[in-house]
Amino acid sequence: MNSRDVNNASKRNLTPTMEDYLEGIYNLSQEKRVVRVKDIAKKLRVKMPTVTSMLKTLSEKGMIDHEKYEDLELTGKGSDIGSQIDQRHQTLRRFLIDILQIDHDQADEDACKMEHAVSPATLERIVDFMEFVEHCPGSGNDWLALFNEYRNLGSPG
Amino acid sequence: MNSRDVNNASKRNLTPTMEDYLEGIYNLSQEKRVVRVKDIAKKLRVKMPTVTSMLKTLSEKGMIDHEKYEDLELTGKGSDIGSQIDQRHQTLRRFLIDILQIDHDQADEDACKMEHAVSPATLERIVDFMEFVEHCPGSGNDWLALFNEYRNLGSPG
DNA sequence: TGATAGAATTAGAATCATCAAACTTAGTTT
DNA sequence: AAACTAAGTTTGATGATTCTAATTCTATCA
Numbered sequence: 001m002n003s004r005d006v007n008n009a010s011k012r013n014l015t016p017t018m019e020d021y022l023e024g025i026y027n028l029s030q031e032k033r034v035v036r037v038k039d040i041a042k043k044l045r046v047k048m049p050t051v052t053s054m055l056k057t058l059s060e061k062g063m064i065d066h067e068k069y070e071d072l073e074l075t076g077k078g079s080d081i082g083s084q085i086d087q088r089h090q091t092l093r094r095f096l097i098d099i100l101q102i103d104h105d106q107a108d109e110d111a112c113k114m115e116h117a118v119s120p121a122t123l124e125r126i127v128d129f130m131e132f133v134e135h136c137p138g139s140g141n142d143w144l145a146l147f148n149e150y151r152n153l154g155s156p157g
Numbered sequence: 158m159n160s161r162d163v164n165n166a167s168k169r170n171l172t173p174t175m176e177d178y179l180e181g182i183y184n185l186s187q188e189k190r191v192v193r194v195k196d197i198a199k200k201l202r203v204k205m206p207t208v209t210s211m212l213k214t215l216s217e218k219g220m221i222d223h224e225k226y227e228d229l230e231l232t233g234k235g236s237d238i239g240s241q242i243d244q245r246h247q248t249l250r251r252f253l254i255d256i257l258q259i260d261h262d263q264a265d266e267d268a269c270k271m272e273h274a275v276s277p278a279t280l281e282r283i284v285d286f287m288e289f290v291e292h293c294p295g296s297g298n299d300w301l302a303l304f305n306e307y308r309n310l311g312s313p314g
Numbered sequence: 315t316g317a318t319a320g321a322a323t324t325a326g327a328a329t330c331a332t333c334a335a336a337c338t339t340a341g342t343t344t
Numbered sequence: 345a346a347a348c349t350a351a352g353t354t355t356g357a358t359g360a361t362t363c364t365a366a367t368t369c370t371a372t373c374a
Contacts, residue, residue: 017361037322050362052323057360069322069369100282113274122267125257132307150289174331194352207332209353214330226339226352 014061016116019085020044021054022063023115025074026082035072088115088123095126099133101148171218173273176242177201178211179220180272182231183239192229245272245280252283256290258305 014022024043028035037055041048055072058064063078074082092114096107118126133143171179181200185192194212198205212229215221220235231239249271253264275283 100286102279102282106276106278110276110279117270117274119263119267121263122259125259128308129257151285204333
């Protein structure tokens, strides 16, 4: 261990993968009384041992409370981050579906990757943008319907 | 090596990291006569040995031509993919800058991550969307300017 | 209570991307 | 040509994420 103190795993930032686990666990804990390793594995599309080892990592980072073979729970910090990532996901999903008119499955898939790529500044701007579009600027016409028409006809009127 | 033939490295799809290298090399080869390991390292923000080992991988995948200590060149395939990723980057960048009005540096940073996250369908829809906005629908007023105003005043007229 | 099925964990391995340190090569300078 | 410098490479290591196979635990059922 050298002088660059970048090495303390329990202090380093979360990787996108870790964020995904927190988001998944957050969602599961809202759906069910207890969160099971099996369910996390299913949601994240990995095998159970992978989950077990990630749980260890997340415990060390203070994101979950978990003792071998026992129940697991997000800590306050873990829950905050989980819900924050979920929030990003929902925002991007809405943008893709409502504005860009992407189909739901594709939107979910894209949102899942984009949630780690988009900066807070850009996400905020997307929120502003959706608000703006939904309040429909200039005249009373349905702006989104125009985009739809444009897409279907290939060219604007 | 078991029955799941997913293991043949030279056949597996490119990872996002490999795509980044191809994009970077593609850009460098447009700027300079010869592409140097040092420059790739600088552009990708990694050390030279990392580049060397990635060059080996990309050679095995048929993306570049490269012999030890000698010049390197993208193959047709490598060049196609490099330019394709660059294209994605440029599209996303334009969207972030022109539509969402994100500042250039931030836009570049975000585009760099988003280029691996966004599906072809969504990217195409973004292109449509920009086209639509730039052809300014309904009446002749400058729609983008309205969004600007909305952002600055906090609420629409 | 014992047997058993299913859930969770450990052990051990592989892949990917990265680095520092040490070494080699190529292209100048003198 | 010998020496030097900068570029490139090899070696060996680490961390992150994943897997399979083997093991351990828990809870239920007969």
